[in-house]
Amino acid sequence: MLSAYLFFAVLMTLFFCSYVMMRSNISYMKYFFWFCLGLSIYLLGYMMELHSIELADMIFWNQIQYIAIPFIPTLWLLVSTSYLQRDRYLNRTQLIVLLLVPVLTALIRLTNTWHQLFYSSMEIMAYPAGRFLSLGKGPWYYIHTLHSSLVTGLILTLLIKDFKKGHKENNRRNLLLLIALVVPYAGMTMILSGTWISALDYTALVLPLSLILIMISIYTYDFLEVKSLARARIFEEGADAMLVLDLSNNVLDYNLQAVSLFQKLDIDLTGSSLKNLLLKRASLQEKIASNVVETFMTPDQRIYEIMTWPMNNRNERPLAYIKIISDITERKKMMLQLQQMARIDELSQLYNRRYFMELFEESYKLSEEKSEPLILLMLDLDRFKLINDTWGHGGGDLVIRKFSRLLKEHFPEAPIGRLGGEEFAVLLNKSLTVETFNTVEQFRIAFENQTLFYNELPIRATTSIGICEKTDAVSSPGAMLLDADKKLYKAKLEGRNQVVC
Incomplete structure (x- = not known):
């Protein structure tokens, strides 16, 4: 029964992993993909461990699990901070510190036979429910558990803060995510307390439930999609022309409105360099490249305003620039009319x-x-x-x-x-x-x-x-x-x- 349950859980996790890869194009997609992939490796390894008969096979599949287990809490944290738009507070140094313990845990677990720092003993124990790998916990196991608990607690804190300031619909979604987080935390507590079958990995058994809650959150409240779709729709269907330029003023992306605007200027946006695109329009090139608000007029006497928004990394350093080019002709006319009325x-x-x-x-x-x-x-x-x-x-x-x-x-x-x-x-x-x-x-x-x-x-x-x-x-x-x-x-x-x- 347990093997069948875990087999279904692995399939579900892999499906969800594929879903995220194929349908999501948002900033935290990569983190969520690796999170789902890590869960798949963990659950597959534990399923094979339960299915194994010999001790050596069980130990092998346990090692496979620890390719992923140490990194799952940190990946969950990265997903949460990115989704809650708090990733700017997590700099590179902090990320390295957070990953230090998982990396050491993976190495120590793979070399455990030489030092027994992670597991002090490994043996097969028989229970009415079946044969399980009983693992004596070494000192590093508790360091790993403490690290996982601290990271989980940090995620919990972020969700609670967002819950307190959230909209009613957001709070329903956040409640599901809070429950999804608490469930594996409860499984970890059961492992440490030795409840019922001490050799059973309760965390592996309850993690699929967490994943189901996250999936419900996605399908019900658009956890992964709504912000991405909103941003994509603003970019693609907004009234303003938009360009994305890298730090060298190469055109990385543009919307249909930008194509239409630049066609009026006899400019084909398929080129890469802004300088090459605007060779015959040096003044316009300078205005688009500038980071201050600029205006220009097209041959059909329309007035446009260029505004620049930096796309910063978590260290507030610009990675690229979004140029929003708005038709302000009617606004200018209105301003002139208001000035006229005032004078x-x-x-x-x-x-x-x-x-x-x-x-x-x-x-x-x-x-x-x-x-x-x-x-x-x-x-x-x-x-x-x-x-x-x-x-x-x-x-x-x-x-x-x-x-x-x-x-x-x-x-x-x-x-x-x-x-x-x-x-x-x-x-x-x-x-x-x-x-x-x-x-x-x-x-x-x-x-x-x-x-x-x-x-x-x-x-x-x-x-x-x-x-x-x-x-x-x-x-x-x-x-x-x-x-x-x-x-x-x-x-x-x-x-x-x-x-x-």
């Missing part, structure tokens, strides 16, 4: 007060640094309240829109702002000369001569304008605003529809 007055389509004042401050500083002239025009629509009261806000809005368009036509390169209501301002990088005054006066006359129609009825409007020039006496933006405002007020007092400087 532009909706009704007049001129700069709003806040942004105009920022430009005024900057223009003033620049004119001071370069010793250049600067003029501020303050403009106000005459009797605008009467226009609103007579024609309603629709008529008032029509006047503001026309006034704004006329300002742009007469001062095409000047910053123009609507400061609020019917008040406007214009900045001119000029000296206050007769020519400048005449330009402003021409604008006033042009607006006065405009006839607007609202609901088929004519509207006439005029404007008063105050001009301030930057001088030693008017030596700050605030002083210029105050002076221009005084000139505007004077124009109003003197009958409106005029320019005062």
Whole structure:
């Protein structure tokens, strides 16, 4: 019965080993493969030991088991740390220390006939259930057991920590894995205590149960597949183009979006070196090779952003780089629209007060640094309240829109702002000369001569304008605003529809 049970367990373990090799492509696959292979060797060796009749044959198959037994706990730890994404905390030195005892155990067991450090005695004992190899435990056996217990305890600690912070579904999966870990631990305890048949290897008998629990976890909660499939799906089906480059900027992998993007640039990604791929596009080559965020534009006027994510080893040293190339054209358009909304007055389509004042401050500083002239025009629509009261806000809005368009036509390169209501301002990088005054006066006359129609009825409007020039006496933006405002007020007092400087 025991042989049949172990035969089934070996087949199941080998099947699972093949399953992992064929269907898993994740980081800890290699560890899990060796873990399953180790279990297969262990169970096969113990099955053959039970099936043997002669002592020498039993001892031989026991030695075969110890090719794998010492390494199983450490391999289980590697699977767990990799799966729980804690492998970065297990550096090369720690791994060597963890493997030191298993390596010594395998060597000591294979040479046990010379020193008896692992087994002090080996003999066949008969029980009602059958004949078993009875093994007297030597000092190194207990060192091996202590090492296995410590490693198992470490795995248990990692799973419990993950269990405490996990999602409900993850906790169900982790509970199965915790039970799978405790089962062989219980078998080890039974061996040490000599319960029932002292010569029986209870760990070998219960390990298939652990494997079944792990298989249930895989099929029920996608223990091995879900993260891998998610990452693969993001890479293959994500909206962004992705490249994987090695440290020499050779292209290791790319997705379909990358193929499509580079086809627009007449570049075939089947080459290996980024330098060779982008021979005719040196600037793009530099941007892709760079590790900072870069942008570039394709011939069809699409804007792309290149971001770099390092793929680090457990020592945080980069092994390769993932280049994520995202189409940010719509985002850029949205940002421009938001900037426009933050700067532009909706009704007049001129700069709003806040942004105009920022430009005024900057223009003033620049004119001071370069010793250049600067003029501020303050403009106000005459009797605008009467226009609103007579024609309603629709008529008032029509006047503001026309006034704004006329300002742009007469001062095409000047910053123009609507400061609020019917008040406007214009900045001119000029000296206050007769020519400048005449330009402003021409604008006033042009607006006065405009006839607007609202609901088929004519509207006439005029404007008063105050001009301030930057001088030693008017030596700050605030002083210029105050002076221009005084000139505007004077124009109003003197009958409106005029320019005062």
